[in-house]
Amino acid sequence: MKTSKNKIVIAARDLMRDKGYTGTSMQDVANVVGLKKGSLYSHFPGKDALVPEVLTLTFSEIFGDIKATGNWRADYERTLNRLINVLTSNRRCVGMHLAYGLDDSAPVLHDAVAEFFGAISGLFHDLIRQGVPDPQAHTLSVDTLTAVEGATLWLALHGDTQPIQRARTALLDRANSLAVDTPCEKVRALLTKMVGDWQQASMVEKCLAERLIDAEDELISLRGALAGQAEAEACFR
Numbered sequence: 001m002k003t004s005k006n007k008i009v010i011a012a013r014d015l016m017r018d019k020g021y022t023g024t025s026m027q028d029v030a031n032v033v034g035l036k037k038g039s040l041y042s043h044f045p046g047k048d049a050l051v052p053e054v055l056t057l058t059f060s061e062i063f064g065d066i067k068a069t070g071n072w073r074a075d076y077e078r079t080l081n082r083l084i085n086v087l088t089s090n091r092r093c094v095g096m097h098l099a100y101g102l103d104d105s106a107p108v109l110h111d112a113v114a115e116f117f118g119a120i121s122g123l124f125h126d127l128i129r130q131g132v133p134d135p136q137a138h139t140l141s142v143d144t145l146t147a148v149e150g151a152t153l154w155l156a157l158h159g160d161t162q163p164i165q166r167a168r169t170a171l172l173d174r175a176n177s178l179a180v181d182t183p184c185e186k187v188r189a190l191l192t193k194m195v196g197d198w199q200q201a202s203m204v205e206k207c208l209a210e211r212l213i214d215a216e217d218e219l220i221s222l223r224g225a226l227a228g229q230a231e232a233e234a235c236f237r
Helices: 005-023 026-033 047-063 072-090 094-099 107-128 136-158 162-179 185-195 203-234
Strands: none
Touching (some): 047 072, 047 094, 094 107, 185 203
16 A cells, blocks of 8 residues: 555654654654565655654644634634644644754754744744734744743643643733723833833733823822812911
8 A cells, every 4th residue: 555645644644752862763763654674765865854744744734723713802712722732632732843843954853943933933923913013012922932832841741731721811811901902102111111011011000000090090190189179268267
């Protein structure tokens, strides 16, 4: 039975995800798909030629059906959940495993890994950008990938899902904050003074700033009322 190219790529993907680039050999791939090593080379000239195919397949399997709907917050959460579910199920990321094997002798590997993570970050950016301006959309997309992929360390080492779930909660809280507009110029000015950029403020910071401004306005109003009362009383002295 003829072995398909897709079957070879899937086998290579699974091996590289578990053993890394260095730990995977062409013989390993040949053994999994039931080919002689020489026959495998008729499909791919070398192991580095498998890497772009492996990462393209991985991206397509995870994100292939993700489409922008116009609701950036819902699209972001759906895509984030998809990525986290796949990583949690596999306990590691093939892209990260390949990234750790990078060196100057494998430019094809370097370019493929860079393109893979760039595509994921770009997808998140495009979804967020539906409702959030740059540079906030860019920052959140990069931080999303950094937080989630970093948490795979604990999945790979200990099978611990709590760090990646905490990362999810923190990222969604941040998305919720970005989704909340702050039209009051006074609140925006205070937040900018507090955190440098009002749009990067957390929900707690936005609520606190609004309360402070409300309290300040009430104090000004109270001072005006007291001054008016004092002036009126002065007329009867």
